Amino acid sequence: MSIRVEILSAPGCGKCALAKDKLKSVAEEFGPDKVAWREINVLDEIDYAVELGLIAPPAIAINGKLVFQTLPSIHKLREELAKRLCNEI
């Protein structure tokens, strides 16, 4: 079973675009069979954002739970994903 990583952001967020690419590359390091990456525009999926309890984008949800209220460093995301994959084994 793969981990589902969702990045929630609003359109026009300049700093998000840069950070998103870096974080996406971290997810891709694990391979698509292990980590699935999805980008969500909160305005398109406002109900889902509310369900997650999002207060302010950008943020990251993992497996349907809000894990990072602000965008993490690539190191933190890598660590979190590695820990979860390790627990799955």
Next chain:
Amino acid sequence: MESASNKRVGRQPVANKLVQEKSLIIVPAITHVVQSGPVQGSATLTVGKVAKMAQVSTDTIRYYEKEGLITPAKKSHSGYRLYHPDALRRLHFIKHAKHAGFSLSEIRELLMLKNRKDACCNDVQRLAVEKKLQLEQKIKSLKIMSQTLTELLNIGTDKTKPLDQCPILAALERSLNLEKPASREEQENEH
């Protein structure tokens, strides 16, 4: 706040009323100027005139001033606050932002953004998205509360029962017991 001001208007001396009636005559001209851009020259309005034109109370304007949302252009020799007609545009902005759910401190932030040279539309959009999320969260909570009330109302319909047999109160009591943490004795019995 607004009703208090209305009472105050009612107590105004005749001379002041006449001044206000005169101000009504100039409304179209001033409104036109406000819509077409900043006013040149030294035209100023008293707090009463601004309040009437913006359809808010004078107390509201004083409160906004205290909160740093609006400032008088100058004071008259007698100490009356005098406002630039641009203040009207600002008051309309505040009213609209309030209708969109923004708090006064958030409106202050929006107004500050308007004056910042390095700010852009993205900054405003960020605030708007955050406000929308806040409102949606509130709606979600209110729906849950409403649903809980519906469930409570569906419990019993006999309105003549005494209070100690009221099923709604009993259900609320039960929910309180469910939320209470178990005592040590109870925990030991469970094991």
